[in-house]
Amino acid sequence: MIIDGTLAPDRKMPSERQLSARLGVSRSIVREALHELHGRGMIETRHGKGSFVTCALPMLEENSPLMQAFSDHSRTLYDLFEVREQLEGQAAALAAERATEMDQIRITRAFEAMETADPLSNADLDHAFHSAIVEASHNPILVHILSSLKELMLGSVQASVMNLNHREAFKQQIDKHHRQIYHAVISRQARWARKAAMAHVRHVSEALRQIEEQEHHLTRNALDQIANDAVKISHKLQ
Structure with a gap:
C-alpha cells in the first residue's frame, strides 16, 4: 500500500483494527508488520497522533x-x-x-x-x-x-x-x-x-x-x- 501510493507520504496509517479487517489477518500480525515497517524507517510514530508514512526522499528542512x-x-x-x-x-x-x-x-x-x-x-x-x-x-x-x-x-x-x-x-x-x-x-x-x-x-x-x-x-x-x-x-x- 505504501509502495503503490495508496498510503502516501505523511498520511496517517489506518488503525490496527482497520488494517486487520482490510488484509484479513489478526491484529497481532498487523502489529508485527507495523513494527517491521517502523524498523525499516518506512513509517514513523508521532506522540499522541499515531503512525505516519515517511517520505522515500529526504525532505528539505525549513531551517536548513x-x-x-x-x-x-x-x-x-x-x-x-x-x-x-x-x-x-x-x-x-x-x-x-x-x-x-x-x-x-x-x-x-x-x-x-x-x-x-x-x-x-x-x-x-x-x-x-x-x-x-x-x-x-x-x-x-x-x-x-x-x-x-x-x-x-x-x-x-x-x-x-x-x-x-x-x-x-x-x-x-x-x-x-x-x-x-x-x-x-x-x-x-x-x-x-x-x-x-x-x-x-x-x-x-x-x-x-x-x-x-x-x-x-x-x-x-x-x-x-x-x-x-x-x-x-x-x-x-x-
Whole structure:
C-alpha cells in the first residue's frame, strides 16, 4: 500500500483494527508488520497522533542552510514553477486515469474547501487540493518527489496567494483553472487535465513575473507580507 501510493507520504496509517479487517489477518500480525515497517524507517510514530508514512526522499528542512539559500534566492520561485508545470501536468493526467472513488471524494472535498475559504489566506487549502490530485496519480515516485519538496511547494503557493488573490483579474483566471483541473480529473479526461494543470502553473508564474517587473518587488513569504502591511499602516498613520 505504501509502495503503490495508496498510503502516501505523511498520511496517517489506518488503525490496527482497520488494517486487520482490510488484509484479513489478526491484529497481532498487523502489529508485527507495523513494527517491521517502523524498523525499516518506512513509517514513523508521532506522540499522541499515531503512525505516519515517511517520505522515500529526504525532505528539505525549513531551517536548513540549503532551504534558506533556496528561499532567499529570487530565481528559486520561478525554477520551482518550471518543475511544477511538468510534474503537476503529468500528475493530473494520471489522476484522471487512475483515481479511485475514494480519491475522487478526497479531491472533491479539497476543491470545495478551497473554493469556500478566504481567498487571501487559503494557501494551505490550495496546496492540499493540488496534493490530493498528485496522490491520486498512484505513481509513488512522483508522489514522493513532490512530497520531498513540500516546503518549497507550499512557499510557491503562498507567493501566489499573497500576490495574486487580491487582484481580481488574476484571481478569476486562477479560479477558472482550478475548476478546469477539477472537472477534467473527475470526468477522467486525461489530456484536458494535463493541459489545464500546466496552463495554471504557467499562468501563475507569468503573472508573478509581470508583477515583479512592473512593481520591482514581490511578496515571497509571510515576513515580506508583514513588512508590507507595516509600511501601509505607517503611511496611513502619517
